[in-house]
Amino acid sequence: MVASPARPEKPASGKPAIALALDSRPWDNAPVTPGPFPFRPSMRAFALLPALLAACLAAQEPLPYDPAQPGYHDAQIELARYCLEQGLVSECRRLCAQAAGHPDAAGLQKACEGRTDTYTAAAWGGFLDRREAVQKRRALAAAAAGHEARRVLYVDPDHAPSRKELGQQWHDSLGWQTAAEVARLAPLVVRRPAATDKAPHDATWEKPYVIDGGRFTLVTDLPWARALKYSALLERFDEYYFSLVGDVVPRRAVPNVVWCCRLADTFVRFTEAAGFPMTATSGGLHVGALGAVFVNAERCDEVGRKNKARDNLARTLFHECAHRLTEIGLRGRNGSIWDLALTTEHAWIVESIAVVFEDLHFDGTKPVLKGLEDQRQYTIDKFWKAKGGRVPALAPVFAQGSQDFGTDKPVGSAEKYAVAGSVAWFCLFEHKDKYRAAYLALLVDYYRCDTKGRGFEARFGVKPAEFETEWKAWVTK
Numbered sequence: 001m002v003a004s005p006a007r008p009e010k011p012a013s014g015k016p017a018i019a020l021a022l023d024s025r026p027w028d029n030a031p032v033t034p035g036p037f038p039f040r041p042s043m044r045a046f047a048l049l050p051a052l053l054a055a056c057l058a059a060q061e062p063l064p065y066d067p068a069q070p071g072y073h074d075a076q077i078e079l080a081r082y083c084l085e086q087g088l089v090s091e092c093r094r095l096c097a098q099a100a101g102h103p104d105a106a107g108l109q110k111a112c113e114g115r116t117d118t119y120t121a122a123a124w125g126g127f128l129d130r131r132e133a134v135q136k137r138r139a140l141a142a143a144a145a146g147h148e149a150r151r152v153l154y155v156d157p158d159h160a161p162s163r164k165e166l167g168q169q170w171h172d173s174l175g176w177q178t179a180a181e182v183a184r185l186a187p188l189v190v191r192r193p194a195a196t197d198k199a200p201h202d203a204t205w206e207k208p209y210v211i212d213g214g215r216f217t218l219v220t221d222l223p224w225a226r227a228l229k230y231s232a233l234l235e236r237f238d239e240y241y242f243s244l245v246g247d248v249v250p251r252r253a254v255p256n257v258v259w260c261c262r263l264a265d266t267f268v269r270f271t272e273a274a275g276f277p278m279t280a281t282s283g284g285l286h287v288g289a290l291g292a293v294f295v296n297a298e299r300c301d302e303v304g305r306k307n308k309a310r311d312n313l314a315r316t317l318f319h320e321c322a323h324r325l326t327e328i329g330l331r332g333r334n335g336s337i338w339d340l341a342l343t344t345e346h347a348w349i350v351e352s353i354a355v356v357f358e359d360l361h362f363d364g365t366k367p368v369l370k371g372l373e374d375q376r377q378y379t380i381d382k383f384w385k386a387k388g389g390r391v392p393a394l395a396p397v398f399a400q401g402s403q404d405f406g407t408d409k410p411v412g413s414a415e416k417y418a419v420a421g422s423v424a425w426f427c428l429f430e431h432k433d434k435y436r437a438a439y440l441a442l443l444v445d446y447y448r449c450d451t452k453g454r455g456f457e458a459r460f461g462v463k464p465a466e467f468e469t470e471w472k473a474w475v476t477k
Contacts, residue, residue, distance in 0.1 A: 001285050001320075001351070062141035063134060065155055073099035075134045080108050082130055087118030090445065090453050091127065119444045121329075125250030128332035132156075157333055173212040174219075175255040175291055185210050185219070192231060199224035205266060216321065220260040222297060227260075230317060233362070234258065237318050240360060240367045241325050244428070245353070248440040249329040256324050258317065260295045267296035283316045286323035288331065293320040307375060315358045315373055322354040330447035339449045340402055346451045347405035348397050348420040349443050355421030356428065372421050379418040385476050392419055394468045398456075422475045430474055435460060435467075 064072040080095035082088075089112050096105040096112075139156030149162035160170065169182045173189050188210040190200060203209045203221040211218045211227060216234040220227050242251055261267040264280035271278040271294055276287055283303065284295035297313055304312025331340075358373035371377065384391045396410040397419050405416065427439035438460045445451050456464045 001282075001323075060137050060140065062144060063137040065138035065142040065145075073102045073105075075138075077102050077104050077108070079127070079130055079134065080105075083127060084108060084111055086123035086126065087115075087120075088123055088127060089115045089117050090450055091448065093453075094448075094450060117441060117444075119248050119441050121246055121248055121250040124248070124330070124444065125252070128250065128252070132333055171255075173210065173217045173255060174257055189217075192235070197225075197228075203227075205261075216256045216258055218258050218260060220258075220297075221262045221266070222260060230260065230314065233314055234317060234321060236362055236367065237321060237357070237360065238325065240369075241322060241357065244369075245440060248444065249326060251325075252328045252332065254291060254328055254333065256293070256321065256328070257291065258293045258295065258321065260297055260313075260317070262297050264296050264298040267294060267299070270294055283312075284320045286320045286327070288324075288327045291324075291328070293317075293324055295320060309374060310361060314361070318357045318360050319354045322357045323350070326350075326353055326443070327447065330444055340447070342401070343446065343449055343451070344401040345399050346442060346446050347400055347402045348416065348423070349439075349446050350402075351405075351417055352420035352424035353443060355417055356424045358421075372418075372425060375414075376418045376421050379414045380422065380475060383415060384418075391472050391476060392416075394419065394423070394471070395464060398464075423471060426471050426474055431470070 063075055064070065066072060076095050076099040080092045080099070083092035083095065093109060093112050096102075096109045099105045135156045136158070139152050139159040139162075142155050143152045143159065143161060149159075149165040152159050152162040153166075158176075163170070163176055167179055168176050169179045170176055171182045171186055171189075173191070174182065174185060177185070184206075185208075188200075188207065189212055190210065191212045192214065200209070201207060203224070205221055208219050208221050209224060209227045211220075211231040213231045213235040215238040216231070218227060218231045218234065220230075222230070242249070259270055261270060267282070268278060268280055271282075271285065274287055274290060274292075274294070276285065278285060278294075278296075280296070281299060282296060283300050284293065286293050295313070295316055300313040300316045303309070304315075309315065355372070355376060357369070358376070359371060360367060360369045362368065372380070383389055392411045392415055397405075397416060411419075424439065427435035442451065442459060445453070456467070460467055462470075
């Protein structure tokens with residue numbers, strides 16, 4: 001699951017006895033897409049800006065950072081031109097709408113007429129690279145104008161001087177952490193394949209195992225043999241994920257940190273400290289604002305024993321890390337959690353892509369993904385296929401945004417996840433020639449927060465009722 005975007009209250013228990021990757025609240029420095037600056041600079045700041053900009057790093061020329069400043073939209077228009085060239089038509093339209101009034105905006109919007117999106121990993125990854133480069137240059141100007149660090153990080157979450165001002169430090173394996181966390185964890189980092197079968201030390205949360213596999217960094221107090229096993233599985237998962245959807249989802253070079261807690265109590269305290277408190281019965285969650293995954297190994301193992309699952313901890317890791325790779329690939333480093341929280345339809349697709357990977361396992365060197373994981377299939381068999389069973393209607397589920405999807409209406413969570421996963425499987429595997437491209441385009445558009453630009457029939461080429469009939473016939477056969 002993904003973390004609820006609603007702002008939780010500070011836990012009454014106070015700060016736990018364990019350190020956390022980011023002591024500051026994630027929303028305090030959550031990045032946002034290019035748009036209105038969250039505060040207005042003073043006239044004094046404008047007066048000082050030319051001299052301050054001259055003192056900035058010469059490697060990159062700073063850019064206006066607030067829509068009220070002259071020339072701010074020039075960068076938006078350049079991004080729009082790139083998008084049009086690459087077939088990212090909807091993004092071109094949106095950028096032009098943001099830059100309404102710019103002399104080139106109307107012409108670019110007219111050039112979009114009659115064209116549809118062609119989403120590829122190369123094109124979308126190129127756009128994210130360019131957008132982030134623009135934000136870095138805007139952050140230079142915002143910092144030079146004297147704005148506080150947290151505000152500058154709204155523009156560029158990787159603005160190093162602001163991070164350092166907040167007491168944070170970059171580490172290649174761990175990303176941005178508090179300086180104290182880097183000092184504590186950096187000496188413990190073991191990079192694969194240098195890891196050996198012999199444990200480097202006895203793991204505690206004061207001194208955990210930190211294994212940098214290349215794409216994922218696993219921080220855990222699991223036994224060393226299990227830590228090595230799951231670190232290796234995460235790297236293989238990454239490879240398989242991109243073999244399946246890497247033509248559309250770009251692989252982004254950002255540390256992906258997985259905090260895998262051996263005990264449920266540790267997991268609860270970690271998530272409380274992160275500002276997204278979970279219970280001991282939760283298996284895991286992904287917090288995009290922190291670039292982190294939290295997993296409750298004790299709960300995963302307990303559920304696995306109860307359900308006689310092959311490896312329920314691997315299942316949970318694959319689910320949560322699918323969220324991580326999808327979000328960082330489609331949102332980039334400058335995507336706010338708040339606009340995702342305000343979505344009003346198609347939130348099912350976020351869980352759908354994660355459910356697809358739950359049943360992944362490896363026989364020797366060969367990855368095997370045979371179908372929906374047993375818990376999802378159990379819901380389908382018991383509640384949909386059984387005598388008197390009833391398959392949920394798709395329209396009410398598809399109509400739910402982020403907040404509503406997290407409720408038990410119109411059906412409970414188990415059925416929603418089964419709906420999401422089965423529709424994804426239906427599109428990606430059963431009818432991939434017919435629906436795969438439409439499904440992945442909807443996935444991109446959801447993370448762009450722009451699902452209403454095209455209706456269902458325009459996307460999938462069939463009326464919603466016809467699609468539902470096809471899906472029901474397959475899922476209940």
